[in-house]
Amino acid sequence: MVELLSVAQAVDLVLGYAGHFGTEHVPLAEASGRILQQSVHAERDQPPYDRVMMDGVAYRYGAGAVLGCHGVQRAGIPARPLPDGATCLDVMTGAVLPEGADTVVPVERLIRDGKHVHFEAGYEPQKGQFVHLKGSDCEAGHELLNPGLRLNGPALAVLAGNGYPTVEVSKVPSIGIVATGDELVDVVTAVQSWEIRRSNEYALTGALASRGFTRLERSVVPDDLAETMLALEKQLARHEVLILSGGVSMGQFDHVPKALTKLGVERVFHKVAQRPGKPLWFGVGPEGQRVFGLPGNPVSATCCATRYVIPMLLAGQGVSRPETYSVKLDADAARVSTLTRYLPVRVLHDASGQAWATPYPMPTSGDFSFLAATDGFVELAPGDVAASAGSHAVFHGW
């Protein structure tokens, strides 16, 4: 029997074909969740002027505790000089510090008396207080964001604050999801007692859409070689990534590998030492299309998508931060002697911040209802000794 590829070897092979899906410029309002692919630099010194940090009055420190006040430095206008005969100006948060002033006293500390203000009893301001000095955060040109970042709220705010109306992000690849299997009927169709409903395409849609991969087309091919070839040829022409489910095990009606080979998709590997998901197929098409043949079993398909498809797509977008992290098992978990085991788990953090994974072993390989109660799986290396409660493992989220 030929030695099966290990998970590490298979992942390396897949990632070796990740390549890059290219970049495009999108308006900032549409960039949430996209992957940054440019450096972002400070447009100006930050803050760009000596900035008032509190509503109140601005004055020159040492001018006394009773100040003549007849004018306002609003936000959004150039710095005004402290007027002749006055020793302060009303100011509002965000305004430029008036010329000649160096200190701000907040309105809560002031008592107003006609054209004068005085400090509340006992109040002693500190020189320079509530003034955010020009350039004190960073200088113009400073690099604020690096490529590979998934654009969240703060990152979008940095882009907006520094004059980037559009931003260069990774392109979202076009993905074809192809279900195979004559026993499969659609969710809207009446189902016969010998049929089951297609569900993998929805599991895949969920995993992909939650990570921003929304350029998806779903299709179905029957268990027939000629029709499989016709359908796959069309899908290969339309998409950069194909994800097939079903049709990759060893039966006489599994036409998918044969059809792919005839269409010039070069097999990189078939079968990996893992459970579930052993029949996984991966190849590369004539135009560089990445083609995954996932097992038809829904749990297997979901595990393979999580372990191979998603990491390849994230790598192809240049995502800099891994999604995986370590967790501790809260119960013993059997290993499989020669196969890497994917064990579905639910993850919770205890009050001290320890991430605990509760295993949800599959009742049988065909059941997937229980997966909806889980967050992902932990990966257990092959072995004959169970992973004991308290040992750690790498968690991959759905």
Add this chain to the structure above:
Amino acid sequence: MVELLSVAQAVDLVLGYAGHFGTEHVPLAEASGRILQQSVHAERDQPPYDRVMMDGVAYRYGAGAVLGCHGVQRAGIPARPLPDGATCLDVMTGAVLPEGADTVVPVERLIRDGKHVHFEAGYEPQKGQFVHLKGSDCEAGHELLNPGLRLNGPALAVLAGNGYPTVEVSKVPSIGIVATGDELVDVVTAVQSWEIRRSNEYALTGALASRGFTRLERSVVPDDLAETMLALEKQLARHEVLILSGGVSMGQFDHVPKALTKLGVERVFHKVAQRPGKPLWFGVGPEGQRVFGLPGNPVSATCCATRYVIPMLLAGQGVSRPETYSVKLDADAARVSTLTRYLPVRVLHDASGQAWATPYPMPTSGDFSFLAATDGFVELAPGDVAASAGSHAVFHGW
């Protein structure tokens, strides 16, 4: 001085007005990330028939190691009887077990010889192997999914597999994001040295969009009472939730609270014992609109959105699982004696699954560039003694 509302009190008040945004039915293909608002039950016994789990042959256990084989039980057709004169049928994964058969032998274990197959040397099948018995996972009618679940891949697959072409989910509320402040210019405009660019609306958009709140309208009002009233009246008529940023501190040009009161928005609270974000304003409009007045400072606005707006929106959608979790600090962190402190952090899990938060203290309250390197904040209760490295705190993600 009036005692400020505590964070816990303010959060309770906000959540008390969360209500529910209602439900709607959406097609399954558009339901990814939505919040389930119905129970989901098994359409049929699971599996719905005695299901073949491997490609190979199905036979009656005990019929011997050499089997007559001239027929196929494909997937997607009703059960065939074992033919007269034959003792097995070829079967494929997912097929119905043929009538009269009780055991499956995988193709890898078989040697084929014309119309006969025999087992490989020494192979001993177990009775009933590779047959997934009807109803062994669950019975028809069993509850598979509960309301409150965010629909991920596995949950969508459960819906598809059980004949739900549409699904009842929480409505996404319509949200108006309103920026105030004369000093603020748009990202596309040339900026003067005394002006700064609006960024809060993008920070909010990112936080909202990443959680599926995409029914957003952005607008701007100047620092003028009459114009503020006109603009807010329009926004109140159009949205279930208004998020204002800026205009809620104590200066004479902060017209927002005044305008809201005149428009019949009842103030629930103004100011909370927290840093940043002390001037937070919250009220409820005549039609039940939830109105947040966030401070204009970008860090403050982002913290308040994370601590109040997002939890209220999630509660209003009936989300059952909290987003927050505990982490350990990897450095000492000062508290503020009378205020809850929001301290931006980056969170990483170590190899044993412990979540560690690295504080990113703000250089000054006006700088937000550093926030893009963080994942959220930890909440530190008021106090005079610093939280020491190794102590734990609750983490809120951006």
